[in-house]
Amino acid sequence: MPEATDPATPAPAAPDAAPALVRDDLAEVAEATERLLRTVAGLEPAALAEPSLLPGWTRGHVLAHLARHADSLVNLLTGARTGQDIPQYAGEDARDRGIQDGAGRPLGEQLADLRASHERFAEAAAAMPADAWSTLLRHRHGYTFPASEIPGKRLVELEYHHVDLDSGYTPAHWSAAFADHELERLAAKFRAAPEAEPVRLLVEAAERELRIGPPADRPELTVEGPVRALAAWLSGRSDGDGLQVHRDGVQLTDPRTALPKLPPMG
Template sequence: MAARHDHTTDPRLQEELLQARRGTAFFARKLNELTDAELDGGTRLPDWSRRHVVAHVGYNARAIARLVEWAATGVETPMYPSPEARNQEINFGATLSPIALRNLFDHSAVHLSVEWRDLPDANWASEVRTAQGRIVPASETVWMRTREVWIHAVDLDNGASFHDVPVPVLERLLADITTAWHTRGTDAGLLITVTDTAKNGVTFGDTSAADPTIISGPLAAVVEWAAGRGGSGVTATGPGGSPEEIPAPPNWI
């Protein structure tokens, strides 16, 4: 018989699930504020309409649910057959009628939440493979979804900003992004400094650079820049301490 509450008893995981569901609710609110005609409007992502963003977020929930099913059953169920299939799915979803597109988001979000809810404690450690080929425990799916819904709620360009994203999510996003840069070696000579919250004065990026380009600003603005969503609210200081034009960040994903 299906449970009415999450099976997991891990307090940290319970908190992460709550953050993911809050992000889903926030995305739903920004989506529901849009009229059907406004779904055709542009977003903060090049070449993607709001339809593309909603389709992506909906199909992403289904893809992550497949990973949770993999953890539950032990039967390999990849997120997508291929990158091409993922892109085709999003492009198809963007052509759906407004009611079908909204239903895709709603139903896929509920499906994923139920898969999480019913996953036994022991199975959260089961390893699955992401679309990028990373082997991660099933517990990582919660963070994968959290960053999708919070960031793409902003991408809808309907009044949401990175200042609406909870500080713990912003902090983890910045750590994720700068770690990806470091792994690829694309952060050479680039130092990021946060000027507010508990991360005040904490630096990320190439901390060994003798005379780096420094990007600084409040946490929300720094994450917005690092995620490739604009440079409002941050400043750039070049070698020798001279002001610089804000550079584009290295690719994250």
């Protein structure tokens, strides 16, 4: 049986000083964390050593990563608040070591770590003065972004990796707003990727069209489906479930074999 652990997480209130969109994102992060904790609390202890949907990672690796990612954002928030140059991680080796060292812990320890790291994140966000949210920070991949994007980045990690646990939470559980945001974000990212095959994306029942890849010099592929199914495919969380694929007006039989390989999310 799963270890008896209360998954409820007391989340500090979103800071009044934060911009409205930041407050909304922080509230969504708290809700997504509670959903994750409920899923993890329902796992059998042995399930943590079983494979996740991420190659080479067990469910324990996914959970350790989520906890350490929260702490890495605490580092960035602290830097934004204090004016210090605090890196997200001490280095890539330290990041990888933190995940590897934490992957094999028992269920109760994983839950406690997830809860405590979320509380540290929420407290760091609550301590931010209004002007600190505009501070430019450096992501571990090298690009800069404003501190106001941190809650949204945390939400992305929570929602994607909750799916990666392969424990009953799927892209169908994503909110329409989250799926729509990720569809727009990833389509824009892949539109600028020269290695991406040209694809026209049609959002079912929304009369909306997006494109990825460079301009087509031949009949391009058209992929149509609900917003969650499109976002799941672009994010690598689906192999085409719920999508229809057409080329030059002809529907292709199996979307799983017809869909092109996507660039890495990065």
